[in-house]
Amino acid sequence: MDRLKETxxxxxxxxxxxxxxxxxxxxxxxxxxxxxxxxxDISVRVAGITGNYMPELKHKVILTMASDHGIVAEGVSAYPxxxxxxxxxxxxxxGAGINVLARHIGARVVVVDMGVAADFAITNKTENxxxxxxxxxxxxxxxxxxxxxxxxxxxxEAGIEVLENVLENGVDIVGVGDMGIxxxxxxxxxxxxxxxxxxxxxxxxxxxxxxxxxxxxxxxxQKALDINTPDRGDAIDIxxxxxGFEIGGIAGAILAAAAHRIPVVIDGFIAGAAALxxxxxxxxxxxxxxxxxxxVEAGHRAILDYMGLVPLLNLNMRxxxxxxxxxxxxxxxxxxxxxxxxxxxxxxxxxxKE
Amino acid sequence: MDRLKETxxxxxxxxxxxxxxxxxxxxxxxxxxxxxxxxxDISVRVAGITGNYMPELKHKVILTMASDHGIVAEGVSAYPxxxxxxxxxxxxxxGAGINVLARHIGARVVVVDMGVAADFAITNKTENxxxxxxxxxxxxxxxxxxxxxxxxxxxxEAGIEVLENVLENGVDIVGVGDMGIxxxxxxxxxxxxxxxxxxxxxxxxxxxxxxxxxxxxxxxxQKALDINTPDRGDAIDIxxxxxGFEIGGIAGAILAAAAHRIPVVIDGFIAGAAALxxxxxxxxxxxxxxxxxxxVEAGHRAILDYMGLVPLLNLNMRxxxxxxxxxxxxxxxxxxxxxxxxxxxxxxxxxxKE
Numbered sequence: 258m259d260r261l262k263e264t265x266x267x268x269x270x271x272x273x274x275x276x277x278x279x280x281x282x283x284x285x286x287x288x289x290x291x292x293x294x295x296x297x298d299i300s301v302r303v304a305g306i307t308g309n310y311m312p313e314l315k316h317k318v319i320l321t322m323a324s325d326h327g328i329v330a331e332g333v334s335a336y337p338x339x340x341x342x343x344x345x346x347x348x349x350x351x352g353a354g355i356n357v358l359a360r361h362i363g364a365r366v367v368v369v370d371m372g373v374a375a376d377f378a379i380t381n382k383t384e385n386x387x388x389x390x391x392x393x394x395x396x397x398x399x400x401x402x403x404x405x406x407x408x409x410x411x412x413x414e415a416g417i418e419v420l421e422n423v424l425e426n427g428v429d430i431v432g433v434g435d436m437g438i439x440x441x442x443x444x445x446x447x448x449x450x451x452x453x454x455x456x457x458x459x460x461x462x463x464x465x466x467x468x469x470x471x472x473x474x475x476x477x478x479q480k481a482l483d484i485n486t487p488d489r490g491d492a493i494d495i496x497x498x499x500x501g502f503e504i505g506g507i508a509g510a511i512l513a514a515a516a517h518r519i520p521v522v523i524d525g526f527i528a529g530a531a532a533l534x535x536x537x538x539x540x541x542x543x544x545x546x547x548x549x550x551x552x553v554e555a556g557h558r559a560i561l562d563y564m565g566l567v568p569l570l571n572l573n574m575r576x577x578x579x580x581x582x583x584x585x586x587x588x589x590x591x592x593x594x595x596x597x598x599x600x601x602x603x604x605x606x607x608x609x610k611e
Numbered sequence: 612m613d614r615l616k617e618t619x620x621x622x623x624x625x626x627x628x629x630x631x632x633x634x635x636x637x638x639x640x641x642x643x644x645x646x647x648x649x650x651x652d653i654s655v656r657v658a659g660i661t662g663n664y665m666p667e668l669k670h671k672v673i674l675t676m677a678s679d680h681g682i683v684a685e686g687v688s689a690y691p692x693x694x695x696x697x698x699x700x701x702x703x704x705x706g707a708g709i710n711v712l713a714r715h716i717g718a719r720v721v722v723v724d725m726g727v728a729a730d731f732a733i734t735n736k737t738e739n740x741x742x743x744x745x746x747x748x749x750x751x752x753x754x755x756x757x758x759x760x761x762x763x764x765x766x767x768e769a770g771i772e773v774l775e776n777v778l779e780n781g782v783d784i785v786g787v788g789d790m791g792i793x794x795x796x797x798x799x800x801x802x803x804x805x806x807x808x809x810x811x812x813x814x815x816x817x818x819x820x821x822x823x824x825x826x827x828x829x830x831x832x833q834k835a836l837d838i839n840t841p842d843r844g845d846a847i848d849i850x851x852x853x854x855g856f857e858i859g860g861i862a863g864a865i866l867a868a869a870a871h872r873i874p875v876v877i878d879g880f881i882a883g884a885a886a887l888x889x890x891x892x893x894x895x896x897x898x899x900x901x902x903x904x905x906x907v908e909a910g911h912r913a914i915l916d917y918m919g920l921v922p923l924l925n926l927n928m929r930x931x932x933x934x935x936x937x938x939x940x941x942x943x944x945x946x947x948x949x950x951x952x953x954x955x956x957x958x959x960x961x962x963x964k965e
Contacts, residue, residue, distance in 0.1 A: 287701055288708050289689070289818035293934070294907065294927025335643070335964050343961040347641055352954025354642050360952075361945045464643035465964060553648065570924065572942075573648025580647070587941055588926075591715045598714075600706025607697040610689050610819060 260414045261509075261538075267516035268541045271305030279304035279596060282311070286599040287607050295569065299547065299589055300596040306520045306545055307429075311597045314520075314590045317364035318423050319432040319579040320510055321348055321355055322416070324372035324503035325394030326439030327403065328481070333442045333474040335465040338394075341438045342375045344578075348436070349379065349386055354576050355434060358583035362590065364432065366579070369419055371412060372502030387422070389415040391502045395443075398481040402498045403443065409497035409505055413534075416509020417516075424517055431514050432549070432586050433507045433531070434524035434579020438464075441554060444530035446478045446499040448556040450487060451533045452563045459556030461526075461575075492537035500534065507531035512538060515545035522589060524582040525552035525575065529560040536564050549585025550574055614768045615863075615892075621870035622895045625659030633658035633950060636665070640953040641961050649923065653901065653943055654950040660874045660899055661783075665951045668874075668944045671718035672777050673786040673933040674864055675702055675709055676770070678726035678857035679748030680793030681757065682835070687796045687828040689819040692748075695792045696729045698932075702790070703733065703740055708930050709788060712937035716944065718786065720933070723773055725766060726856030741776075743769040745856045749797075752835040756852045757797065763851035763859055767888075770863020771870075778871055785868050786903070786940050787861045787885070788878035788933020792818075795908060798884035800832045800853040802910040804841060805887045806917045813910030815880075815929075846891035854888065861885035866892060869899035876943060878936040879906035879929065883914040890918050903939025904928055 279301045284290060291297060303312045323345050329338050347353040348368045351360075359366045369387045370377065374394035379386060391412055395403035404412070420431065441463035448459040456478050462471055485498035496505050508531040514521035515535075523532050523546050535542045543564050550570035551557060561568060569585045602609050633655045638644060645651060657666045677699050683692050701707040702722045705714075713720045723741045724731065728748035733740060745766055749757035758766070774785065795817035802813040814829050839852035850859050862885040868875035869889075877886050877900050889896045897918050904924035905911055915922060923939045956963050 286708075287698065287706065288930050292818070292928065292930040293708065294929070296926060296928065337962050337965055340962050343959065344641065347954060347959040347961060350954070350959070352641065352952075352959050354640075354647065354949060354953055357948050357952045358945055361941075361948055464646070569926070572650060572923070574646065574650065575648070576642050576646040584942065584945060587715075587945075588938065591712055591938060591941075594711050594715055595708060598706075598711045599708055600701060600704070605697065605701040605704070605706050607701060608691050608694050611691055 260417060261410060264417050264512050264516045265539045268539050271544050272308045275308050275310050276301050276305035278310035283596060285601040287602055287605050293595060296592040296595055300592040303520050303589065303593055306518055308518060312593045313597060314429040314593050316428045317362065317430050317586055318428050319355060319359050319364050319366045319434060319583055320369060320419060321366060321434045321436060321579050322369045322371050322503035322506040323436040324501050325374035326437060326443055326501050327395045327397035328442050328477060329439040330397050331399060331477045333477055334438050334463060336438050338374060338438050341373050341436060344436050345373060349383060353578060354580045355578035355583060358580050362583055362587040364583060364586060367423060369506060371506040387419055395501055398485065398499050399477050402485060403500055404497050406493060406497045409493045409500065412502045412505025413509035416506035417513040420510040420513035428519065430520045430586060430589060432522040432579050432582030433510050433528050434582050435503050435507060435527040435577050437501060437503050440501050440527050442474055442478060443499060443501045443504060444527045445556050446481055447495060447530040447533055448560055450482060450495060451537060452559045454559045459559050461555035492534045496534050504531045504534065508534040511535040511542050511546060515542045520547060521545055522547045522549050522582040522586045524549060524579045525577055526554035526557045527577055529557055533560055547585060547589055550581035614771060615764060618771050618866050618870045619893045622893050625898050626662045629662050629664050630655050630659035632664035637950060639955040641956055641959050647949060650946040650949055654946040657874050657943065657947055660872055662872060666947045667951060668783040668947050670782045671716065671784050671940055672782050673709060673713050673718050673720045673788060673937055674723060674773060675720060675788045675790055675933050676723045676725050676857035676860040677790040678855050679728035680791060680797055680855050681749045681751035682753065682796050682831060683793040684751050685753060685831045687831055688792050688817060690792050692728060692792050695727050695790060698790050699727060703737060707932060708934045709932035709937060712934050716937055716941040718937060718940060721777060723860060725860040741773055749855055752839060752853050753831050756839060757854055758851050760847060760851045763847045763854065766856045766859025767863035770860035771867040774864040774867035782873065784874045784940060784943065786876040786933050786936030787864050787882050788936050789857050789861060789881040789931050791855060791857050794855050794881050796828055796832060797853060797855045797858060798881045799910050800835055801849060801884040801887060802914055804836060804849060805891060806913045808913045813913050815909035846888045850888050858885045858888065862888040865889040865896050865900060869896045874901060875899055876901045876903050876936040876940045878903060878933045879931055880908035880911045881931055883911055887914055901939060901943055904935035
């Protein structure tokens with residue numbers, strides 16, 4: 258059977274009874290009613306996701322999916338393409354921002370090559386690296402589709418498989434992030450196309466474009482949209498025409514997380530664009546998705562507004578890799594510890610409201 | 612010599628050279644320039660505070676200062692006064708929100724009785740409890756001063772002593788929080804008086820007042836301000852007339868943290884009002900103070916704006932105890948780990964911006 262279809266069909270609504278039980282418990286804990294605000298809401302949602310009214314998030318994984326983009330030929334990035342490859346080595350060696358922040362919250366980083374434009378001098382034996390290379394980067398989307406329809410579907414299904422493999426070791430929460438020189442360009446194209454916002458409103462400086470670079474980037478995105486005319490009703494076609502392999506992979510991981518009732522923490526702009534693809538395939542992923550932070554990158558707000566997600570953090574970040582997801586996961590973990598570990602009024606012998 | 616005066620005189624500006632070194636290092640790490648936003652800024656400030664361009668925040672302490680308030684006789688709180696005492700037991704037994712969040716970030720909680728209106732059935736031998744009781748709660752500030760001028764100064768100096776005692780065990784960062792039924796009333800009075808905002812703008816529902824309760828609270832605060840006429844130029848007089856012992860204690864701890872070059876993470880509204888007192892005594896504390904979160908409590912924004920502090924988090928919280936400070940401390944810790952642990956472009960062999 259069709260793996261993508263099967264995954265989408267498996268996504269059910271949250272467990273309302275368990276959410277009520279979690280909210281009821283929050284209301285008995287030794288604090289003024291609702292005084293922990295978002296922490297309480299998040300813990301209740303995680304209860305509804307997992308089906309456990311006192312969820313425990315012991316095992317944490319960040320999936321960092323990497324790929325290259327043919328659009329870099331048009332000079333849309335401040336960094337050369339080889340940086341994607343070099344940064345994957347940095348992830349594997351533990352020296353990148355995501356490694357530091359994942360260690361900080363006690364999460365494992367799993368790096369996935371979805372389509373980096375070079376070979377790695379490592380084997381699949383490296384525990385934290387998965388080789389799912391679909392191609393050596395996408396094609397230049399100003400000249401035609403970034404990838405074939407089949408490759409788009411394949412990238413989503415590869416993401417599903419990654420998530421399911423990782424789950425075999427027992428994972429309680431997952432975060433998704435990206436690496437890919439040129440991928441804010443693809444993400445802005447997806448964001449403009451799906452949300453209906455103007456390209457210039459949802460296009461930012463990525464890793465650090467100057468004014469001329471930003472103007473060029475906006476022009477190229479418009480050109481890609483004009484030449485490709487994606488099918489608004491088919492998210493796989495959108496991904497094929499103007500997407501990227503890591504974006505497809507992240508979309509697949511989000512869908513699979515929802516199908517397996519695992520909370521999934523979405524990083525910033527690129528992971529957000531992937532969430533848009535997943536959302537178009539199954540709007541229910543919204544209930545399973547936790548928006549970690551609001552990125553500085555221009556289009557991120559439009560993505561979150563479109564799906565009705567509210568970010569936990571706003572720290573002027575725009576690194577990607579899953580760094581925002583890691584910080585957000587720390588907050589989600591804290592919220593579940595509150596629900597599990599705090600004493601009730603009765604247990605602590607504290608008087609209630611008069 | 613006068614301990615308060617001595618502490619204030621010891622507070623120096625941040626170390627600009629070390630901040631430059633920290634910023635220079637941030638700019639060599641494998642990420643687009645400034646792409647970690649607030650995390651980078653905070654780490655640079657901690658470098659300037661500690662004098663170490665790669666600061667390590669190993670030992671963390673949250674000081675939760677508790678006291679009672681005579682103003683509760685006027686029906687300004689949704690909870691009975693005995694809750695202050697009961698919650699201190701809850702802190703000592705590890706069941707409160709602050710205990711959960713402090714464990715989450717690896718911090719120790721030290722509870723300080725600054726003036727709870729009852730005796731504790733524990734001795735000073737409990738490692739995480741300090742008895743600094745100045746009186747059995749403040750007097751009712753609608754009838755006259757909340758405490759004498761001497762008691763106000765004593766409470767600040769007790770806070771200095773608490774911080775200095777805690778430092779003896781080697782502490783790298785400290786958070787300050789509060790517990791005290793009635794203390795949002797005192798904090799709103801202080802906020803209105805110091806910032807010049809109208810009482811009704813900076814007065815909220817505290818632990819959960821209804822509309823009638825909120826109106827009564829505003830009236831009582833106005834009455835306390837009218838009857839006491841604090842001396843605008845003397846923060847100790849402000850504290851004496853409309854403050855609380857835990858507010859004095861927290862103010863003292865903030866001043867001492869600045870004097871000893873320790874970053875101090877400020878919790879929400881009550882700790883913020885204490886920071887206002889400290890700020891009036893020495894505006895330099897601002898440089899050493901990190902605003903952890905924006906509280907739901909109405910007056911908090913006015914406090915932060917007055918001092919020019921920007922909160923790290925905005926999670927609709929209003930619990931106090933240091934809960935916001937604990938979450939904020941986790942972010943500060945992450946920021947310093949980024950500065951210390953990330954690989955540079957050179958170390959990782961990653962190409963720089965074109």
